[in-house]
Each structure stands twice: as C-alpha cells, then as structure tokens.
Amino acid sequence: MADYLAETAADMPVICDLEQLPAPSPELWELYMDGSASSEGAGAGLILTSPHQEEHTYALQFNFKVTNNEAKYEALLAGMRIAQELGVKKLKAYSDSQLVANQINGMFDANDKSMQSYLALIHSLADTFIDFRISQIPRSQNKQADVLNKLAALTFNHLEKKILVEQIFKKSIEPEITIASVEEETTWMTDIIEFLQTGSLP
Template structure:
C-alpha cells in the first residue's frame, strides 16, 4: 500500500503540471521501486501496481520530454514536509496552495472474477483423486 501512495503522489503531480502547461519535466521521487518501474528497470508485480504503472506512463506520454529520477530521502525533505501537512485532516490551506483530500484512487477498482465453489470434472480430476486418495476410476479408459 505504501507504493500506492507513492504512485498517487506522482500521478497527481503529473496531472497538476500538465494542467499548468508544462511540456518538459524532470520529476524526482525517493521511491526507488516506483522510479525503476516507471523507467522500465523493474517489472510491476500485481494487478494493482500494474494499473498504477500504466496510468503513470499514459500521463508521461503527454509531455514533450519527461524524466523521472530517484533522489535520496535526505534530499527530498521539502516534499516530505508537504506530504505531512497534506496528511493532516484539519489542514485546509498551505499559504496560497489549496489542499484537498483524495477520496478515491486514481486507478479503477480491480474486478474480481467469481469462481464456482463446486469443482467440475476435468481431465485432472481422476489424477488428483489418485494422488490424494489413492482411488482409481472403475472405467478402464479413465483409469489408464
């Protein structure tokens, strides 16, 4: 879930600078994993992370030139301070920068396919029965 927050911050930042009309961008993050996934060095694992990665890459293609760089946590103190202020429920304004609470994720919810609880017979059914219970079907063809 921590990577979700990193992706959310990146996605929202990309949206803001696109609205401002920025065409060339160097974005910096202290999340080495997210930077490497976006830059193609590490494959995204899991359907949720894959959705975040695709959303980020879609936004990056809207820039004339964009680059994502990794910075150490020590060099990212200004961003951390903004994140802490933004996470306070009572914070409404930071100077002239309005803060808002994001109620829903930037990515769609993952649909889960329902699986029947009653297993249907397949070519593996008799093999599994033999392995687990030692039973052999009466039908010679199936037994073979």
C-alpha cells in the first residue's frame, strides 16, 4: 500500500486551504491632474482612470485664494481623496508640474511654509495607500486635465452649473437636403377605399 501511494501521489489533486491562499494584489489606478490660479479664478482638472480604463472626470473650482503652485497641490490632494472614497489602494499620479513632482519625491526642497504644509499633508495621505507614486510628464501628455482645469478656473464664473453638450454632424454651409412629398394618385379604387374607411358614398 505504501509503495502504491508513493507511485500515485504525483497524479493526485492537491487540495488547498483557501484561507491560506494570498489575497489578490490591488490593481493600479492612474490620476492625471492639473491646477492653476489667476486673477480670474482658480481650479483643478482631474482624470482618475481605473485598471479597466473607466474614467472618472472632475472639474473643480476653488472658491478661495491660492497661488498657482498651491492650486496644483490642491488638485493632487483632491484627486487622492476621491481615489480614497472609491476604495483605491494603489495610485500613480501624473503632473506636468516639475516643482510638485520633485518636491514630493524629495528631489527639490520646499522652503516656503505653505509648500511644507502641503507636502506634510500629501505624505500623510499617501501613507493610507498601499502604493502611491507621482511622476512628472510633459504638458502635451496632460492636455485633458489642463482643459478641465481651465474650464473650472475661468469659465464657471460666467456659466450656470448645468452645461448642455450637443453634437453637430454637418457644417452650417452645407445645403439642406429636402425630400419632395409625393401626392397619392387618384384611381378607380379611391372612392371604394374612402367608402370602406368613412362610409361616405361616391
């Protein structure tokens, strides 16, 4: 019996305890963000993308006074908080701001007190993720977040909260295509059909 079991052990299925199996690793989400401030307003644009390429898009208006660099930090913090609310555990952020990316990664020093406060808050929030990283990208790769940022910072002051989007499928200078209506021809059956429908005699 012992020899038989030794020979057939390799062919027997292995039964695993599911509780001992490692939990699947959380998937990585991506955050593209931009923020800006000017005399006309301040805001941020965020695009949070799931591992399955589902986009969560946000245009945020800041109703408080900030500098341009502070607006970029506020944009990142807003994106991180939204990611937290969605249950994200691994987050890769992208910014076209060299200052923000390098200060967070420890390559640039933050001498300004407000920048130091923002950095401390970012690092505190980053600790709540299993994995958090940020990279600088060229502005050309961050166009969508930049457009949302400008929409929030500059446009919302002049618009109502609802923005209607309509698709237009042809140029205004293209001629209208009209279909000529064709009148029904009167035949010997016309009176009979009218009698059957309305009961009126010819």
